[in-house]
Amino acid sequence: MTGLLPEGFHDRLPPAADAAARLEARVLGHARLYGYEQVDPPLAEFADELATRLKAGGVRDAVRFIDPVSQRTLAIRPDLTAQVGRIAATRMGHHPRPVRLCYAGQVLRLSGSELDPQRAMRQIGCELIGLDSVAAATEIVQVAIESLHAAGLNGLALDFTLPDLVDTLAAGHLDPATLEVLRDRLDAKDAAGVAAIDRRYLPLIEAAGPFDGAMAKLRSIDAGNALASRLEGLSQIAASLDGKVALTLDPTERHGFEYQSWLGFSLFAQGLRSEIGRGGTYTVVHGKGREEPAVGFSLYADPVLDAGLGTAERTRLFLPHGTPVAVGAALRQRGWVTVAALEAGDTPQAQLCTHVLQDGEPIPLS
Template sequence: MNDTGLLPEGFHDRLPPAADGLRRFEGAVLGVAHGYGYEQVDPPLAEFEAGLAGRLKGTAATDAVRFVDPVSQRTLAIRPDITAQVARIAATRMGHHPRPVRLSYAGPVLKLRAGELAPRRASRQMGAELIGRDSVAAATEIVTVAVEALAAAGVTGISIDFTLPDLVATLAGDPPGPQHAALIAALDAKDAGRVAAIDPAYLPLVEAAGPFDTALARLRATDQAGRLASRLDAIETVAATLAGRVAVTLDPTERHGFEYQSWLGFSLFAQGVLGEIGRGGSYMVCHADGREEPAVGFSLYADALLDAGLGAKDRRRLFLPIGIDQAAAARLRSEGWVTVAALDADDTPEAQLCTHHWVDGAIFPRT
């Protein structure tokens, strides 16, 4: 057997100290969520394909890796997203729980294929969901938890981009016109020429994007009939709670990745990190009896942050020679030191990648 250590395309090992950074990052995020009352759930990596696919929205349903379970002989699917599983838990196992129910999670996800800009197929996802409400107060809480969780994990230069996923549907009325799908695609692509050709009345929406206050003012100026007033008031209230803490922008026609969100969506970014580091918004949770209930939540993607060096921490490892008193070693660990004990007389701090060593009851930096 010629084992070269190669992994399939889109898979990767996370080595120390990066894996330790992931542990600290997830601990900080879940710790903030727990402080706000979000209790952690841990759904399985795979479920029956029929049930999982029914809850996955947008393109996520086609992202699932499927296989036949040798026990049940039914098709299973590995989750490409954990949000759908949290929704299932809230609607079934915790369907009796008083609303709203606050849940948090963290775990691996797997996609069938990766894109050019996001080459990973296996990654980590964490987040929080507030199920049973999608009010302004609920949305404000979720956005606050997301921003505070990132800050607690050491992320700086945070920015948030809001969107209104159902904006065009609201303006188009019911039923939408025959060019509705083409119009949404043109607006999503910011293709002013195509928008003008389909319906020039929507052209101002392309320009109503940018810094939040400016973009919101432009949107209000286009809403002569006041059909968007309540939505704009709501998103302004949510954004106002972030003033002075993070950079806030508004892109009202952005729908890519927000196909299943309702009145609110948002993307999270960090300075020096390529692409999104998180996403969230309001949506509907479906029950087995056809009933729906509102929800709002967010997901964070740790891989991009860790690749940018966030979550990394200088190693602080203390080499302990043979014969050190174990009570002293325990005290050092309680003070935050990582202790690495020599296992034989030839062991050295250099061999154990230690930054410090213990000599005659004192700590010295390794030279």
């Protein structure tokens, strides 16, 4: 067999490729209504520069190679967020804050996992750079949910997390090494392991589940009001969604949120076991120790499309051989996708058409 691809790579054929383009266009189109303007960074850049902006794992997950021109190491992006941050910090450093940017493009990981073997993926997202306030986070969450609805996805669920929760509660009480172990055990929901360090953190494991119940448990734990501002902000974000999605809270979840600050969230769609997107607050590195607050989200189109979500019915109108050009043009202006017969023996079935032009009108094929 010829045309084999490396492990973790795949072709996307019609109509799936059309569905991918439509999903991307609808998500970015809705983001533009909120003032997000698109940027398009290059597929690869200098590895050392990319590493300074990829806080979680650096370039360990990036495919690297030597540039024959500069003789320096280049890295193919494993994530687009870092590149958008670079653009905001350098080329658009003079732009009034906050700056709203959106993007879409391929990313490449060095290796996949057993649960997710794909290495090449399509990433779509928005970043609001210059603020990480409750108002900024509320806007980003709303754009994420509304853009998915605009793309035809329903049955959405949002799972919040508070990435710096444990650090905030443990400030001044635990040394860094013990704190890191505690984070890992809370993330793994290891009650025995948490109890062995400090039983006071055990209620955090129970404070996970449907949003209202989990928030009530967190408020009862926060006797010293160390989390009061975070919890109030989270409540405001949840209230702004007004029942548009199902809400849950897992306050100690850190997997995939290693570089987020006070807020993180994962997006899920009905019928899919894995998440379809992720977002939260973070900081953009400007160099020389200076950082800038930001908030954003990223969506991964592949799991959505592989599950058949966000797709539209395939509609193609067959134009019999000899149909006047003006007739086809008029039908396309009406929104029809037309496929003209180029030979007398061509058929609508051969061209995968759903309709045929008869007596000047589209007729569905039985």
